[in-house]
Amino acid sequence: MEPPALGFTISTADPSLLLFHQDSIFVYVLVYVDDILITGNSSIAITKLIFQLSDQFKIKDLGVLSYFLGIQALYSNAGVALNQSKYAQSLLQKAELSECKSVSAPLSTKQQSSAISAPFSNPELFRSLAGSLQYLTITRPDITFAVNCICQFMHCPLEVHYQMLKRILRYIKGSVGHSLHYTPGSLDLSAFSDSDWAGDSSDRRSTTGYRIFLGSNLISWIAKKQSTVARSSTEAEYRALAITTSEIIWL
Structure with missing residues (x-):
């Protein structure tokens, strides 16, 4: 048809x-x-x-919609909440971390992704878990940057990268019920962008981050490494602003 x-x-x-x-x-x-x-x-x-x-x-x-492609919809007088708690729990089981100790942040400030380390023994498992975490970012903007970090090592993950991935899962363990809440209200778009100039010590490239809201509702977000090396923090910020503006125009 x-x-x-x-x-x-x-x-x-x-x-x-x-x-x-x-x-x-x-x-x-x-x-x-x-x-x-x-x-x-x-x-x-x-x-x-x-x-x-x-x-x-x-x-x-x-x-009425309640569950679709791993995303649960919960309704209230205030609006609707979207979460992937069931999907997150199945991911923890897959990684054999259902009973792990939770942590308060998805990344450690002391962790060095470029640290010397042995190759991870099961790269297929790493890629599978990392891909599943990417899908989880549909309703979990709080892990977007951390997931972006580990996905840069899909081709040849080291043991240190797997430890980073496990930390994200431990964070999810303690926040499995986190949801995106959508409420009726203003239709005005507002956006926030930022960058970490030369934040990656291995290649000195910056990462762009933005959040775009429709009224008070978060509708678009990203954490992505910039394609070129910025010569200054101002250049990195303008590149982040350009990507954010492009997304706003598209919306």
């Missing part, structure tokens, strides 16, 4: 997102393989769409 058959258009931002706008009615459909999310401002239009889809496919209506 082509999306236009039901009056939908494909989003230019995400080909998995289908949009329907007619007068004051809008319906959004997000598709991931055979899982579908439907939302909009008209329950009548949504019900009609479900009936139209059921005429062509065998579908099961699971009701």
